Amino acid sequence: MADALDPVEVAIVGGGIIGASTAYWLAKAGVRTALFEKGTLACEQSSRNWGWVRTLSRDLPEVPLALLANRRWRELQQQVEVGYRQNGLLYLQENDRDAQEHARWYDAAKTYGAKASFLTKRDMQKLLPTSARAWTGAMYSESCGVAEPTQATAGIAALAREAGATIVENCAVRGIERSAGRVSAIVTEAGRVDAQNVLVAAGAWSRLFCGNLGVEFPQLKVRGSVLRTAPFDARMSVSINGKDFTCRKRTDGGYTVSQFSASLAELVPDSFRLMSKFIRPWIANRAIVRVRVSERFIDELKIPRRFPSDSETPFEHCRMLDPPPYAKGIDQAWTRLRESFPVFKGARIAHAWGGYIDVTPDAMPVIGALHDVPGLYLASGFSGHGFGIGPAVGECVAALIRGDRPPVDLEPFRLGRYA
Numbered sequence: 216m217a218d219a220l221d222p223v224e225v226a227i228v229g230g231g232i233i234g235a236s237t238a239y240w241l242a243k244a245g246v247r248t249a250l251f252e253k254g255t256l257a258c259e260q261s262s263r264n265w266g267w268v269r270t271l272s273r274d275l276p277e278v279p280l281a282l283l284a285n286r287r288w289r290e291l292q293q294q295v296e297v298g299y300r301q302n303g304l305l306y307l308q309e310n311d312r313d314a315q316e317h318a319r320w321y322d323a324a325k326t327y328g329a330k331a332s333f334l335t336k337r338d339m340q341k342l343l344p345t346s347a348r349a350w351t352g353a354m355y356s357e358s359c360g361v362a363e364p365t366q367a368t369a370g371i372a373a374l375a376r377e378a379g380a381t382i383v384e385n386c387a388v389r390g391i392e393r394s395a396g397r398v399s400a401i402v403t404e405a406g407r408v409d410a411q412n413v414l415v416a417a418g419a420w421s422r423l424f425c426g427n428l429g430v431e432f433p434q435l436k437v438r439g440s441v442l443r444t445a446p447f448d449a450r451m452s453v454s455i456n457g458k459d460f461t462c463r464k465r466t467d468g469g470y471t472v473s474q475f476s477a478s479l480a481e482l483v484p485d486s487f488r489l490m491s492k493f494i495r496p497w498i499a500n501r502a503i504v505r506v507r508v509s510e511r512f513i514d515e516l517k518i519p520r521r522f523p524s525d526s527e528t529p530f531e532h533c534r535m536l537d538p539p540p541y542a543k544g545i546d547q548a549w550t551r552l553r554e555s556f557p558v559f560k561g562a563r564i565a566h567a568w569g570g571y572i573d574v575t576p577d578a579m580p581v582i583g584a585l586h587d588v589p590g591l592y593l594a595s596g597f598s599g600h601g602f603g604i605g606p607a608v609g610e611c612v613a614a615l616i617r618g619d620r621p622p623v624d625l626e627p628f629r630l631g632r633y634a
């Protein structure tokens with residue numbers, strides 16, 4: 216078995232779904248790969264999300280990634296337990312405006328290959344007999360599904376290991392070394408690893424990691440909040456997006472519940488540094504994301520923006536971001552779900568949690584080579600929807616690093632769009 220500090224062709228910073236999926240595709244292609252995670256696999260966003268694997272309502276350039284991901288999730292599930300099921304997704308409509316908005320999205324998205332159908336009020340009564348609300352209709356996709364965040368990354372990492380990748384947990388990457396301008400090694404807290412290529416898949420930490428290398432990546436964090444019920448049969452297996460609640464069945468028998476508006480954008484020093492890039496999305500999304508002053512301002516002010524690799528870095532100082540849930544946001548989702556589906560009045564909340572979502576100004580990820588530093592790649596900023604497309608992103612990034620043509624056009628995701 217390879218030693219954690221053996222030279223590799225590709226070193227990956229971060230063991231979330233993006234890092235693990237890329238390691239899998241690289242190792243499968245026979246590329247010597249090592250992944251380093253400062254905490255444990257998927258300890259941040261990738262284990263804390265809702266588990267949606269969706270095509271509906273995606274930004275258009277992401278639709279081909281979502282379609283490819285549907286195939287890859289199915290194949291993964293045949294090899295290892297990732298908790299994937301194709302159970303369909305409903306975007307509920309309360310009025311004509313909702314219906315028009317959905318129709319506008321679909322008109323544009325179908326040219327990218329998206330498939331959806333539109334259900335009438337009558338269809339909804341048949342499909343959701345336990346609903347107490349009269350939905351005017353819904354946009355529905357039977358090809359959407361869910362996977363279990365607590366199983367998926369571990370499952371994919373196990374396949375990557377089987378294919379020959381080295382996966383190292385509790386080992387932060389402090390920085391990189393260059394030789395003649397290009398990447399030559401990473402420096403971890405356990406020592407140096409020769410590497411011709413480095414992928415930064417560090418989730419909410421990617422801005423800090425890249426900034427220390429002189430690469431500006433406009434990324435902030437938004438606090439999302441979620442709850443799960445104890446096992447309970449609400450006779451509902453399809454996933455649902457209502458305006459003020461979301462709900463999906465889990466493999467443990469419970470339901471994961473949240474809402475898009477359960478998100479908080481806490482003001483931190485980076486909020487001011489990046490104000491000119493984020494002010495428009497903050498205003499446009501003010502109904503969903505609430506901007507707040509918080510004690511995190513002081514905590515983040517203390518984090519150095521430049522640091523050497525020969526002593527402890529912020530990545531070791533904080534092994535895992537584990538924020539508390541935003542109680543008001545999830546209480547509201549829970550109340551609205553039970554008003555809409557009274558059957559949930561018999562359910563019990565088993566657990567609630569928070570998670571920092573890494574966001575970019577246009578809510579689309581950066582996926583590509585960082586041309587200022589040959590050999591350095593970035594796949595980050597998934598803005599709350601990277602789990603579902605994770606397996607496809609890993610395949611594309613692996614192809615890119617190997618010098619092959621990625622199966623999906625990555626041009627819309629280049630970092631240069633923010634210049």
Ligand SMILES: Cc1cc2nc3c(=O)[nH]c(=O)nc-3n(C[C@H](O)[C@H](O)[C@H](O)COP(=O)(O)OP(=O)(O)OC[C@H]3O[C@@H](n4cnc5c(N)ncnc54)[C@H](O)[C@@H]3O)c2cc1C
Nearest residue numbers: 229231233253261264265267388418439570600601602603
């Ligand atoms: C509440 C919530 C709900 C969401 N719901 C959905 C959903 O339903 N569907 C969907 O598609 N997406 C959803 N998302 C978004 C999705 O979870 C993320 O887009 C995706 O998990 C990002 O994966 P990642 O690998 O980029 O980042 P992460 O999962 O955050 O992984 C990055 C990893 O890098 C590690 N790391 C950072 N710096 C270093 C370093 N220097 N050295 C070593 N390791 C390092 C971190 O510890 C972390 O484990 C949601 C997110 C949240 C928080």
